[in-house]
Amino acid sequence: MEAMPAPWWQGCTIYQVYVRSFRDSDGDGYGDLPGIISRLDHLAWLGVDAVWLSPTMPSPDHDWGYDVSDYYSVHPELGTMEDLDRLISEAGARGIRVLLDLVPNHSSSEHAWFIDSRSSLSSAHRDWYVWADPKDGGAPNNWRDATGDPAWTLDPTTGQYYLHNFLESQPDLNWWNPAVHQEFQRIIKFWLDRGVAGFRIDVAHGLYKDAELRDDPPAQIGAANPHGLQVVYSKRRPETHAVYREWRRLVDAYQPERLLLGETWVLDPASMAGYYGQGDELHLALNFAFFFSDFDAGALRSIVERTVDELPAGACPVWAGSNHDESRFPTRWCARDERRIRLALTVLFTLPGTTVLYYGDELGLGDVEVPDQYQRDPMSWHGRAIRINRDQARTPMPWESSDGYGFTVAGVTPWLPFGDRNGLSVADQRDDPSSVLSLTRALIALKHSDISYRTMPAPAGVWMYGSGPLTVGANFTDTRQRVPMPGGSTLSSLTGVTTFSPAGERVIEPWEALVGRET
Ligand code: GLC
Numbered sequence: 001m002e003a004m005p006a007p008w009w010q011g012c013t014i015y016q017v018y019v020r021s022f023r024d025s026d027g028d029g030y031g032d033l034p035g036i037i038s039r040l041d042h043l044a045w046l047g048v049d050a051v052w053l054s055p056t057m058p059s060p061d062h063d064w065g066y067d068v069s070d071y072y073s074v075h076p077e078l079g080t081m082e083d084l085d086r087l088i089s090e091a092g093a094r095g096i097r098v099l100l101d102l103v104p105n106h107s108s109s110e111h112a113w114f115i116d117s118r119s120s121l122s123s124a125h126r127d128w129y130v131w132a133d134p135k136d137g138g139a140p141n142n143w144r145d146a147t148g149d150p151a152w153t154l155d156p157t158t159g160q161y162y163l164h165n166f167l168e169s170q171p172d173l174n175w176w177n178p179a180v181h182q183e184f185q186r187i188i189k190f191w192l193d194r195g196v197a198g199f200r201i202d203v204a205h206g207l208y209k210d211a212e213l214r215d216d217p218p219a220q221i222g223a224a225n226p227h228g229l230q231v232v233y234s235k236r237r238p239e240t241h242a243v244y245r246e247w248r249r250l251v252d253a254y255q256p257e258r259l260l261l262g263e264t265w266v267l268d269p270a271s272m273a274g275y276y277g278q279g280d281e282l283h284l285a286l287n288f289a290f291f292f293s294d295f296d297a298g299a300l301r302s303i304v305e306r307t308v309d310e311l312p313a314g315a316c317p318v319w320a321g322s323n324h325d326e327s328r329f330p331t332r333w334c335a336r337d338e339r340r341i342r343l344a345l346t347v348l349f350t351l352p353g354t355t356v357l358y359y360g361d362e363l364g365l366g367d368v369e370v371p372d373q374y375q376r377d378p379m380s381w382h383g384r385a386i387r388i389n390r391d392q393a394r395t396p397m398p399w400e401s402s403d404g405y406g407f408t409v410a411g412v413t414p415w416l417p418f419g420d421r422n423g424l425s426v427a428d429q430r431d432d433p434s435s436v437l438s439l440t441r442a443l444i445a446l447k448h449s450d451i452s453y454r455t456m457p458a459p460a461g462v463w464m465y466g467s468g469p470l471t472v473g474a475n476f477t478d479t480r481q482r483v484p485m486p487g488g489s490t491l492s493s494l495t496g497v498t499t500f501s502p503a504g505e506r507v508i509e510p511w512e513a514l515v516g517r518e519t
C-alpha cells in the first residue's frame with residue numbers, strides 16, 4: 001500500500017511575524033501588512049513554508065492585539081481586509097501559507113459582547129463571560145492574573161466580579177456557554193473561507209475554567225506556577241480538549257489542508273502531548289518544556305526523548321527557541337555567543353518535526369534593552385510581575401544598516417527602539433556565505449517530513465541523534481570531540497559549508513554541530 005503523503009505542516013518551517021515590528025510601509029512607526037508583503041521575497045528566499053502573524057484584528061492594544069474588539073476584521077493601524085487578502089495571495093504565489101493568531105480565551109473589554117455583558121444581569125451576552133458573586137465580601141476565589149494581581153474585578157453596575165486571567169481589560173470568555181462555541185466556529189470559518197491556512201491558538205491551555213471556581217491550590221513558585229498557585233482550576237481544564245476535537249472536525253473539512261497550532265503553555269511533555277488527542281485535536285502543539293530547557297546536551301536530550309515518548313503515534317513535534325513573550329534564544333540560551341547561536345539554530349532545524357522561527361532568529365538577533373520610558377507592554381512594563389519585559393524581544397527587524405534600518409522611513413521614530421543592530425541586518429548578512437543568515441537558510445533547506453528520532457551514543461556533553469535521513473552531532477562543551485559520522489554531505493554550524501566525505505570519525509569543535517546526510 002502506498003503511504004499517504006505527509007501533510008504540508010509536518011516538518012515545515014513556520015516563521016512568526018510580529019507584525020508591528022517587521023516592516024512599516026507607511027511611516028507611522030508601526031509595522032503593517034503592506035510592509036510584510038514588501039518582504040515576502042526575503043521569506044521565500046529564506047525558504048519558509050508558512051508565516052504566523054501576531055494578532056491582526058482590531059484591538060485597543062492594551063495587550064497589543066491579544067485583546068480583540070472585533071474578530072471579523074483587520075486592525076486599521078496594520079492595514080485593511082484587502083491588504084490581508086493580497087498578503088494571502090502574494091504569499092501563496094511564493095508557496096507560503098498564512099496563519100492568523102486566534103484569541104479564544106478572552107476578548108477585549110471594549111468588545112461589543114463584553115459591553116453588553118456588563119450592562120445588566122440579564123443582558124444577551126451576560127453568560128458569554130465568567131461572572132461570579134463576591135465571596136466573604138471579596139473576590140470569588142484566589143486566582144491570580146498574569147501580572148500577579150487578583151484575576152477578578154468587581155463591576156459596580158451589577159455588583160458581580162468578572163474573571164480575567166490576563167489584564168483587567170481582557171475578560172475571560174465563558175466556554176461553558178454553547179453560544180461561545182458557535183461564535184468561534186463562525187470566526188474560524190470566516191477566516192478559512194478567506195484563504196487563511198490555519199491558526200496559532202492563543203492560550204490554548206485556557207478556555208474552560210473550573211465550573212465550581214475552586215481555589216487553585218498552593219504551589220512552590222516556579223516557571224509553571226509563577227504566583228505560588230498550582231494552575232489547575234483557572235486554566236488547563238480537561239473540558240478544553242473537546243473544543244479542539246470540535247475545531248479539528250471543522251478544519252479538516254477544508255482543502256487544501258489547514259493547520260491548528262496551539263500555544264499549549266504547559267511545562268511537562270505529557271500534558272503538552274495531550275493536546276494532540278488521539279490525532280483528533282490540535283495538529284501541532286508548541287513545546288514550552290523544550291523552550292525553557294537549559295541549553296545543555298543532557299537537558300535538551302532528555303526533554304526531546306520525553307517529548308517523542310509522550311506524543312501519540314504519528315504526531316509531529318514542534319521546536320521553537322524564541323517568541324514575543326520571552327527573551328530571545330540568542331540571549332537566553334546563548335549569551336550572544338555566535339557559536340552557541342549557530343548550534344541552537346542547528347538543533348532547532350534538525351530535530352524531526354516542525355520548526356517555528358521568530359523574526360530575527362535567522363540573523364541571530366538577541367534582546368534589545370528597552371529603557372523604562374520607551375516600554376510599551378502594560379503586562380510587563382516597569383518590572384511588573386511577569387518573567388521579563390517583553391518589549392525587549394519585540395523591537396524592529398533590521399533590514400539594512402542605515403537610518404531607520406530599512407524598517408521604517410528615515411527619520412521616523414519606530415514604536416520600539418532599534419537598539420544597536422549595526423552589522424546585523426539582513427543586507428549585511430545576506431550575501432555572506434559564512435553569516436548566521438546563510439546558515440539558517442541552509443538549515444531550512446534540510447527540513448524533512450520524517451518524524452523519527454533516535455538518540456545515539458556520544459561522549460559526555462555531546463548530543464548525537466538521528467532525525468530521519470540526518471545524523472547530528474552537537475558539541476555542548478568547550479573541548480574538541482570526536483564522533484562517528486555517516487558518509488555523504490556534512491553541514492557544519494561553524495563554517496556553514498557543505499562538504500562530501502566518507503563515513504568515519506570526525507572532529508567537532510567546541511559548540512559546533514555537524515549534520516551528516518546520507519546520500
Ligand atoms: C499569550 C500571548 C501573549 C498574551 C497572552 C494573553 O500568552 O502569547 O502575548 O499576552 O496570551 O493573550
Ligand code: MG
Nearest residue numbers: 024026030032
Ligand atoms: Mg505602519
